[in-house]
Amino acid sequence: MNARSLSLTLNAASLYGVSAILIGAFGFQFLRNELPCPLCLLQRVFICALAAGPILNLRFGPRPSHYALSMLAALAGAAVSARQILLHILPGDPGYGSAIFGYHYYTWAFILFVAALVLLALMLLMDSQFDWTDEETRPGPLARAGILLAIGLTAANILSTLAICGFTACPDNPVRYELFQHR
Amino acid sequence: MIFTLLFAMWTCVLALAWLAPRKAAMAGFALALVLSAALFVHHITDPLTLSF
Numbered sequence: 001m002n003a004r005s006l007s008l009t010l011n012a013a014s015l016y017g018v019s020a021i022l023i024g025a026f027g028f029q030f031l032r033n034e035l036p037c038p039l040c041l042l043q044r045v046f047i048c049a050l051a052a053g054p055i056l057n058l059r060f061g062p063r064p065s066h067y068a069l070s071m072l073a074a075l076a077g078a079a080v081s082a083r084q085i086l087l088h089i090l091p092g093d094p095g096y097g098s099a100i101f102g103y104h105y106y107t108w109a110f111i112l113f114v115a116a117l118v119l120l121a122l123m124l125l126m127d128s129q130f131d132w133t134d135e136e137t138r139p140g141p142l143a144r145a146g147i148l149l150a151i152g153l154t155a156a157n158i159l160s161t162l163a164i165c166g167f168t169a170c171p172d173n174p175v176r177y178e179l180f181q182h183r
Numbered sequence: 184m185i186f187t188l189l190f191a192m193w194t195c196v197l198a199l200a201w202l203a204p205r206k207a208a209m210a211g212f213a214l215a216l217v218l219s220a221a222l223f224v225h226h227i228t229d230p231l232t233l234s235f
Contacts, residue, residue, distance in 0.1 A: 038226065041186045045219055048193045052212050055200040069212050076220055083227060151197045157190040167184050 007062045007129035008137065011054040014119075015146035018051045021112065022153040026160070028105070034097050035164050035174040039084045043109045044157060046077030050116060051150040058139040058147065062129045071120050078113035081106045096173075189219060 001009070025044060028034050036044065053070030057063070084106040088095040095104045103111075123129075139147070164170065166178035196215045200208040 042223055045189055045193060051197055052200050055197060056208060060205050072216060080223055147201055154197055155194045158187055161187045161190055165184055170186055
């Protein structure tokens with residue numbers, strides 16, 4: 001497997017990673033009925049944004065600018081999750097939502113965004129993947145499925161967020177689906 | 184509602200990355216990133232309650 005093939009495979013795998021995170025977020029939302037707060041939604045937004053770089057890499061071939069897009073998304077996501085960590089950092093603050101393995105969702109989000117930055121930087125070290133930049137690639141069925149999964153899960157968040165917030169501003173601490181409340 | 188629109192915008196950006204010319208996808212990403220960051224900055228300058 002040459003560097004270009006390896007890079008495309010890893011990019012396809014990263015789309016499944018992004019999708020797994022979004023599915024996990026939906027899992028906690030629906031199974032544990034823990035609705036995402038506005039900052040949590042913003043973190044989800046930047047997780048979705050991470051998928052843009054790999055999709056472009058799979059379609060147009062790996063380019064540093066595509067990795068840069070995902071790095072910007074990871075940086076913004078890390079800023080948002082760090083903000084939420086700082087909001088709950090005072091002693092005695094229970095944090096928002098429940099903890100998984102001792103960390104709240106936003107702490108895990110911060111770890112994931114920083115890990116994404118490190119992985120993207122490591123991918124950029126693989127110079128020979130950029131040797132063919134002019135040809136459009138034809139992703140295989142698994143890569144195409146990963147792309148559609150990532151886009152589909154981002155679209156599913158439209159419906160989920162509409163259900164949580166309704167047609168008004170999202171509540172700070174959502175406990176019910178506002179769209180389905182009869183007033 | 185604004186978050187619903189934000190997710191709709193990012194869905195369009197990912198669809199552009201998959202279907203549209205490269206420059207359109209890059210421009211769409213830049214616009215969506217700036218708007219998302221602007222929303223974040225706008226909200227962190229507001230008086231905050233629980234998580235926002």
